[in-house]
Amino acid sequence: MLCRGAYKRLDTVKVMQLLNGQRNLSGMDMRGLDISDVDMRGASLYRSRLDRACLTNAVLCGKQTNLQHASLCNADMEYADLSEADASDAKFVECKAHFATFEGANMARADLSRAGVTHASFDRAELTNATLVDADLSGSLLVAAILSGVRGAGVKAVGAKFTSSRCDKADFTGAVLDMARHTSRFHCFSWAVNVSCRLPLKLDMSDKLLM
Numbered sequence: 001m002l003c004r005g006a007y008k009r010l011d012t013v014k015v016m017q018l019l020n021g022q023r024n025l026s027g028m029d030m031r032g033l034d035i036s037d038v039d040m041r042g043a044s045l046y047r048s049r050l051d052r053a054c055l056t057n058a059v060l061c062g063k064q065t066n067l068q069h070a071s072l073c074n075a076d077m078e079y080a081d082l083s084e085a086d087a088s089d090a091k092f093v094e095c096k097a098h099f100a101t102f103e104g105a106n107m108a109r110a111d112l113s114r115a116g117v118t119h120a121s122f123d124r125a126e127l128t129n130a131t132l133v134d135a136d137l138s139g140s141l142l143v144a145a146i147l148s149g150v151r152g153a154g155v156k157a158v159g160a161k162f163t164s165s166r167c168d169k170a171d172f173t174g175a176v177l178d179m180a181r182h183t184s185r186f187h188c189f190s191w192a193v194n195v196s197c198r199l200p201l202k203l204d205m206s207d208k209l210l211m
Helices: 001-010 012-018 187-195
Strands: none
Touching: none
16 A cells, blocks of 8 residues: 555656656645646546645646545635636645636535635636535525535535525535525526525525515
């Protein structure tokens, strides 16, 4: 097991060499590395370990970028770009991804528990059955995002924008959604609020949430 682990452990130089080659970093151990400002578009990071890594301003966008089952717990991902990437089943527990971009990304079943993702963009992102427990999404954009079945107990989303998003069967029990915005097309959120989300909140109701 020790030899196998040593084989998979990469340093920053080796990461750059692989990115300049076949861009296959699947299953590799990159924990704690500084990979900030690096263009990783189209790379396969399937089941890779990037816990505590610095990915500030990293470019991980595009449908060819594979982050399925990757672990990015406690990673620093501020201003990172994961738009359109496949990050289904990935773990972002306690990561810091403020101002990051997840637009159009596939994040189904991803775990963002206790993550700090304020002022991030999740527009059109697929978050079906994702876990957002105690995450901070304040000021983030979730326009037309799919949040069906999300586990979001205790999530903080002050000032977040949920226009046209779907939240059927989501659980936002105890969430803080003060000044969160939505429109009448956000009908599934009313279902979630009434059924799953016992929320004594100050929601912006100016757009007539459907009941």
